[in-house]
Amino acid sequence: MIKIDINLVFTIINLLVLYLLMKKFLFGPIIKVMDVRKAMIDQQFAGAKEQEDQAKALKEQYEGALKSAREESFQIMEQARKEAKAQADKTVEDTQAKVSAMLAKAQEDINTERENAMRQMKDDVASLAMEAAGKIIGKNSGADQDLSLYDQFIEKAGDPDDSDRR
Amino acid sequence: MAEELESKTLFTIPVFGGIPIAESVAVTWVIMAVLVILSLILVRNLKVENPGKKQLLLESGVSFLQDFFVGILGEEGKRYVPYLMSTVIFIGIANIAGVFGFTPPTKDMNVTIALSLMSIILIEYAGFHKRGLKGFLKSFAEPVPIMLPINILELAIRPTSLCMRLFGNVLGSFVVMKLLEFICPAILPIPFSLYFDFFDGFIQAYVFVFLTSLFIKEAIE
Numbered sequence: 001m002i003k004i005d006i007n008l009v010f011t012i013i014n015l016l017v018l019y020l021l022m023k024k025f026l027f028g029p030i031i032k033v034m035d036v037r038k039a040m041i042d043q044q045f046a047g048a049k050e051q052e053d054q055a056k057a058l059k060e061q062y063e064g065a066l067k068s069a070r071e072e073s074f075q076i077m078e079q080a081r082k083e084a085k086a087q088a089d090k091t092v093e094d095t096q097a098k099v100s101a102m103l104a105k106a107q108e109d110i111n112t113e114r115e116n117a118m119r120q121m122k123d124d125v126a127s128l129a130m131e132a133a134g135k136i137i138g139k140n141s142g143a144d145q146d147l148s149l150y151d152q153f154i155e156k157a158g159d160p161d162d163s164d165r166r
Numbered sequence: 167m168a169e170e171l172e173s174k175t176l177f178t179i180p181v182f183g184g185i186p187i188a189e190s191v192a193v194t195w196v197i198m199a200v201l202v203i204l205s206l207i208l209v210r211n212l213k214v215e216n217p218g219k220k221q222l223l224l225e226s227g228v229s230f231l232q233d234f235f236v237g238i239l240g241e242e243g244k245r246y247v248p249y250l251m252s253t254v255i256f257i258g259i260a261n262i263a264g265v266f267g268f269t270p271p272t273k274d275m276n277v278t279i280a281l282s283l284m285s286i287i288l289i290e291y292a293g294f295h296k297r298g299l300k301g302f303l304k305s306f307a308e309p310v311p312i313m314l315p316i317n318i319l320e321l322a323i324r325p326t327s328l329c330m331r332l333f334g335n336v337l338g339s340f341v342v343m344k345l346l347e348f349i350c351p352a353i354l355p356i357p358f359s360l361y362f363d364f365f366d367g368f369i370q371a372y373v374f375v376f377l378t379s380l381f382i383k384e385a386i387e
Contacts, residue, residue: 007188011271011280015256016193021198022252026205030228033212033221040214097305 121156129153174269190274197259197271233383238379240385244383253281254375261336261367264343265359272370273340278333282325285378289324293385305385324381328374335370339363 133149175186196329202310217225235247260271278295294302306317316373346355 004279005188006185007191007274007276008280008283010187010191010192012284014191014198015253015280018194018201018247018256019252020253021202022205023248025202025209027228027251029209029212030225031232034225034229035215037214065362085226111301141275166176 027116125153126150175301179360187280188274188276189269190277191273193263193268193271194256194260194270194277196265197256201259215256230363230380235379238376239383242293242296243379243382246288246379247287248348250375250379253284253378257281257332257374261371262363264340265363270336270340270367272332272336275329275333278329279333281374282329285328285374285381286321286325289378289381290321291383292382296386324377328377332370332374332375334367339366 129150172338174189175334176192178188179185211218212221226375228251231251232247234243235250239246249265258270260277263270272281290302293305297305307314308317343355343362365368
């Protein structure tokens with residue numbers, strides 16, 4: 001039943017041969033394929049991660065650019081608004097100043113004109129009155145008399161404005 | 167009945183006064199041939215992308231064994247994994263060879279002695295490879311020098327226990343199965359064959375390589 005002989009050596013040789021054959025034909029190829037696949041998957045994962053990082057960096061860059069652009073546009077708009085307001089204010093002020101100057105000038109013109117007219121009228125009226133009085137009295141009774149007559153007339157028919165002139 | 171237990175000499179090569187070839191060696195050749203042919207067929211058309219069902223099955227089987235041994239041995243024991251894998255496949259198939267009408271080679275003590283000799287050589291080589299000659303010799307005096315004789319005894323005890331465990335189990339189940347077939351050749355042996363051939367056969371293959379890898383781990387630690 002228990003017989004140890006040369007077959008022990010044969011079995012050892014068999015085992016070694018089987019090991020080499022299995023390693024060459026079974027485990028070798030399969031493990032190689034699995035390793036290749038593992039390497040491929042790792043590579044793909046690394047690539048995906050890299051791309052993700054890149055995309056993230058790009059996104060940040062874009063967001064920064066967008067933000068600065070928004071700020072810039074806001075600033076530009078603000079400045080434009082300020083400028084427009086300043087211009088409008090300036091225009092209104094100018095116009096107002098011009099208008100008030102024109103008004104003042106017109107007023108002055110009117111006043112001058114009226115004064116001139118008044119003076120003219122006064123002269124005319126004085127001479128007219130003197131003439132009329134002379135005609136009525138028939139004779140000239142001296143300059144003093146004339147003047148008093150004139151004053152009397154003015155007092156009765158004159159403008160309230162003119163009262164301060166005397 | 168008794169002659170069934172003998173390891174028969176199948177034929178004799180008529181050189182050097184006749185070299186006897188045992189049945190176990192011949193059956194081992196058959197197993198080797200089957201394994202090599204199977205692996206040649208299965209390994210064809212391996213693809214990195216889109217592996218077929220056959221390849222997936224093969225890969226999951228191989229990676230199961232690989233993970234098992236790497237789990238015990240760790241990364242630095244990876245070089246011993248292919249031998250352990252081929253050994254577990256060989257012992258597993260040898261133990262169930264009875265189902266296919268062959269005599270299990272592991273019933274012959276020459277085979278189990280050969281297996282355990284290979285194991286102890288591998289174990290000691292692993293220790294030698296890892297520690298160098300000085301460290302290897304020193305490892306016999308660990309953890310304390312008084313363990314020296316026991317450690318030296320282990321050199322003989324480990325392979326003997328490996329060898330005898332496998333041999334005894336296979337011989338025992340072989341005897342039980344023969345008796346059962348003698349009593350009732352039909353139906354009755356099926357459940358017993360499932361236990362003695364498949365369950366016990368695979369358990370013994372597992373135990374053999376498991377212990378071998380544990381010893382290797384111990385040697386390279």
